[in-house]
Amino acid sequence: MSLLSVEDLRLSFGGLLAIDGLTFSVGEAEIVSVIGPNGAGKTSAFNCVTGFYRPTSGRITLRGKDLPGLRPSAIAGLGVARTFQNLRLFGELSVLDNVRAGSHLWLKQSVFDALLHTPRYRRSERECTEQAHHWLDFVGLSGDRYSEARNLPYGEQRLTEIARALARRPDLLLLDEPAAGLNHGEKAEMLDLIRRIQALGVAIVLIEHDMGLVMEVSERVVVLNFGKEIADGRPEDVRRNPAVIEAYLGSDAHA
Amino acid sequence: MTGTTKVRRVGNAKPPTRASKLLQNRWAGIAGLLIALLAPFVNASGYALSVMTSAAIFVMLAAGLNIVVGYCGLLDLGYVAFFAVGAYTSGVLSTRLDLPLLVTVPAVIVVTVIAGIIIGAPTLRLRSDYLAIVTLGFGEIIRITANNLDVTGGPSGIYGIPHLTDSPVVFYYVTVVVVSLAVLGAARLGRSRLGRAWRFVREDEDAAEAMGVHTYRVKLAAYIAGAVWGGLAGVLFAAQLSAISPTSFTFLQSALVLMAVVLGGMGSIPGVVIGAVVISILPEILRDLADYRFFIFGVLLIAVMILRPQGLWPARSKEVS
């Protein structure tokens, strides 16, 4: 059984059909990329999977459990973590606190532990901090971990967001354009990071415009255009698919 | 997923000023407490004691509202409603059933928790600005209801509430101890798992939700905590004055508490305490300006928001660590 399975997903805003029949599945520890021109419905699909949008129709299941109708936090609790296209860090909090948000759900600590500062409180706080440091090390963040997240350079904010998602210890990680705005060297590091995340046993769904990265890292590629799925296959097959080439390069018939 | 891969440690892992910062906050707390404890030795007149007791109660209100506004970022313009619920619950129970004031405290906690849920549950799903007005409406509902019901004594209120102790000095010290515990409790909640969740909600509700924080429940928890703090402050208030009436629980009171929180620095415990002391003591010192004081407060609110939105003693991101 696959980890995530999306069947015939449809989503409309008023009269506008943002996603028109999307079907794909992701296996354990597999990397699947979702590509397509801007406005093709990629991020909307992410929002459906993570519970921020309620699909108009179709099924989304995680290990056989239906996701639509659950709160985003409940879906996160099932082992799905995500990053956002336009960085959604907790700007005024420190880098470390941002990543602690990931370990948040794993903390065993009650209000009374906190009020009385019981040994359990101290232990759980220490563990939470250690975990946060661990994941910041893992993504290779070198900057100041005690400064406000919004003051970090862009690339490091990206890494912080990924560390935060990893600290959730997810089985499925949704990355929304992780390489956008990164320079050449940073992109190479991102590629390496994605592979190392996979090596932990995490499945990844990737939205990305950088075709080099996508072709290099993905096991399968799903192509969306105007909300419709036009291809699903191995990178080398998708690359040669005429419908994909047309969607990306355009044709006179569609122009 | 197994998260035990060995990785190279990069970057600075030690907070540069963490210990000193913690010390500073702790020292600030101890210094504040000392000042409060020694004050009666400087001036123990009945008037001075009543002003100082009121100021301490006001500090407790500000610490409670700070949980809602400062930590969680929810604007509550009817906070005085919880103050009223606490004062009236203990007032009604102690006068009608002849209970000692202390015995009413558990009842006050239960009733304020329920009040927090009743007010929070329908409104916390709303956009933040709607919430502000709805809480204002609730504050008015509570006041008008107290004004109309027989059990609350109507417009003349309740009188003859038993004192906790006959000596104003002893009562002042009791108040200081209770308020200190309340402030410490609020600070500890702020540094806990729940407190972090409040900040996540304040910073970015969607991202918090995506990280597995049940934002609605977390907001409700902030509301309930604020309600309990306000309600217990209400008990102290009832015990101090031994008489309460609806005129003590107007929007003006809510606005003053908000002002203390904003002026001191939303989310910053030392800031909020200082803000509350300033707001409650200043009018006593500047009697001549009585006509202008609320006008000045209003202008000050605007000025603080434009020029120094973090307040006089801002919370630091490091403080959370």
Next chain:
Amino acid sequence: MTQLVWNGLFVGSFYALVALGYSMVYGIIKLLNFAHGDLYMLGAFVGFAILGAVGGVSSSMALPLLLVVLLATMVLTGLAGVALERVAYRPLRRAPRLSLLITAVGASFALEYGMRAAAGADPRVYPVRLGGTSVEVLGARLTLQQLVLVGVAVVLMIGLNLLITRTREGRAMRAIALDPRTSSLMGIDVNAVISRTFFIGSALAGAAGVMAGAYYGKIDFLMGFLIGLKAFTAAVIGGIGNIPGTMLGGLLLGLLESFGTFWLGGEWRDVFAFGVLILFLTVRPTGLLGERVTERV
């Protein structure tokens, strides 16, 4: 029965007039102008000051004079609203919503207690009162003055609706409400349009203030607090940001209050009104005529 309906419509037209300013400002910059009710209070006092300066008038001249004062007050209150936006709100347009709301609370405070310092805490008696003969229509007693006031309110509302739906100015307002950045790229002077929105909204509130002063006869510095809350309620019932919806919401709230008072007693009137507000926000936060919006992540 018809009396209750008429009372409700009469009070409701006041609510609607004040609610319009709330709704317009919210529609265009998504700010709950908490001080809006206080502009209504300001209008009442401005009218009071002008009437005081004019001196005594014979009662036969009261009505035309009042209309002139009404216009003058609208201009002055409108300018006050513009100044308020310029000083308090504009510097914070990009700030977090919480800061803006707190600023609005501060503005409300400053206006209320500024007026208290200037005019005193005691209620003032309006120098002109409309003495009216009453007529009976379908069993309801209504006075000439009530008819005139409702007439003025209706004229103002129709004028506003024409302005927004038919003119260039109105089109600019609607454009900014949809997308301020694009509007400014398209050559709309966003600041100027927001200023004019504040002018119109505040002028309407000021008009309502004068009318209330002339009708009820007494004004005080806190008179805007409650009506501000009621006006917000009216705007929410109709759909905040939606002009016809807001008018409808005002009238509806007036009617609800009128009947609610009849059943529950006058002392519960405000509780009833806020209860309605909370019910609406819980069940249908977009109001009767508001559009459902999908909030995007």
